[in-house]
Amino acid sequence: MTDVMEPPKYMIWVPLKEAAEMVGLCEKTLMKMAKEGKVKIKQPNGPHGKRLVKVASLQDFDAKAKHGI
Structure with missing residues (x-):
């Protein structure tokens, strides 16, 4: 049995x-x-679907905000 990787x-x-x-x-x-x-x-x-945000772009934003960029 193999483990499912996240x-x-x-x-x-x-x-x-x-x-x-x-x-x-x-x-x-x-x-x-x-x-x-x-x-x-x-x-x-489509236009009525759920909006999804890429976690990596949030991490980039957060890092830039902390460093005042």
Whole structure:
């Protein structure tokens, strides 16, 4: 029996609400940041689907914010 490996964190996409909670921002702010190209958001099921945020882009944003970049 083989163990199922969890994908690396940089490949994980989380719902917009969860992502907002992770970085302590509101969902509207994350959407604005996505429009500015600061975080990556996708909507794989079309315009009525759930918005997903790439965890790696949140980590990049968080690191830049901590260092004032």
